[in-house]
Amino acid sequence: MSETNPTAGLVVVGNEILSGRTADANMSYLGQALGALGIRLVEARVVADEEASIVEAVNALRARCTYVFTTGGIGPTHDDITSACVAAAVGRPMERNKEAERRLLAFYPPEKVNEARMKMADMPVGAELIDNPVSVAPGFRVENVYVLPGVPRIMQAMFELLRHRLKGGAPLRSKTVVCYCGEGEIATALGAIQKDHPGVDIGSYPFMRMGTPGTSIVFRSTDEAAIASATSALLEETRSRGFETDEQMLA
């Protein structure tokens, strides 16, 4: 993707991801959804439910990226510390957000209201709410940091509601060519094609299917003409060497 496209960083908060108990599903969703907006996800960090780790990751990525997203750690329990850590990272005090409080009080029957649940309305001063159409408790944005929950179906529903607020870049195109040869057979040619097409990210992913080696070559760029040129160069190489190929237009 172009160097001028906006960038994003992701902080996945959760001991359960690091222990392997739960496989993260938010990274690939956000990578794709941001890419479709022309925003390049440049780094993701998975950190434990510990203040120092969360603050450090948020600060490292918000200094480097146009947008930072966090997932996880915004529920009612003792291990939900993301909101307070984001407040610490941006140097703002926490407060009970009046509108978030109103929504929670409207949602829970009076006998279900308790301090642990109301803690979900505590946010950094100046936070802008992100609507939660599934379970009401809102996320928030403060500066360039977007704080989302970890449960994938809730996170995704909330991202759909906030995506129009993000300023995207030129849309990212990608094209995949499958070559039926080992990646070592075309590595030298691919290196030369990459050198000739600096505006295209060329990725090479080997596979083995039914005992036959193959390589998926993925071309990604905002410049369709450059993708077409790089693809032609690859197909010329594979044709001249008798390797079969298969083209897929994915996005």
Next chain:
Amino acid sequence: MSETNPTAGLVVVGNEILSGRTADANMSYLGQALGALGIRLVEARVVADEEASIVEAVNALRARCTYVFTTGGIGPTHDDITSACVAAAVGRPMERNKEAERRLLAFYPPEKVNEARMKMADMPVGAELIDNPVSVAPGFRVENVYVLPGVPRIMQAMFELLRHRLKGGAPLRSKTVVCYCGEGEIATALGAIQKDHPGVDIGSYPFMRMGTPGTSIVFRSTDEAAIASATSALLEETRSRGFETDEQMLA
């Protein structure tokens, strides 16, 4: 897990993970496999195929962790730069590793040998090989950094061969109790139980099944008696409040 257990960091190298094209499968495998050895995965970073990002991630994690693992970026193509980046991170020159070269030359028929493939034998000076029982090209260890491929079945086979070299800690036990109530109902009690059991990591994971809310409470520690005590405290709370529970011994 105990503060005295060894720790690990993971650097996942790959544009394809960040773009969402490929879902990472190595993090949860390594989180579980390391946990079984009593080694706590404390942070994972997913970085692009760019030297500065890889070097920074390796150096940040190797300073903080007992072990660092990298996955991805050690094949024959232009985007495979992990080995050179790890050499830069530890401040050692690259060289063609004689034993790795011998293995590659023994594996490929002469007409399949080319410079791109032989590049897979280039490693930092002093690298110790990690055997690859699937596709021969070895990984390596240098200082406390273990360099592994990205293809999950190959990475896993290689990890199985190197795990006996790692010095583990007291084995980690975990116990899961499923409570049939919203997590906000037991959040206050759980916070108190966590305070009374500082040696146990208590995680709370809400779910919704067939329209009924529930919460999985996961207790993790090297101290079985502490897990049993924390579990009893939770069950006393849920019994007194009439919430149904279900206990699962997972590991």
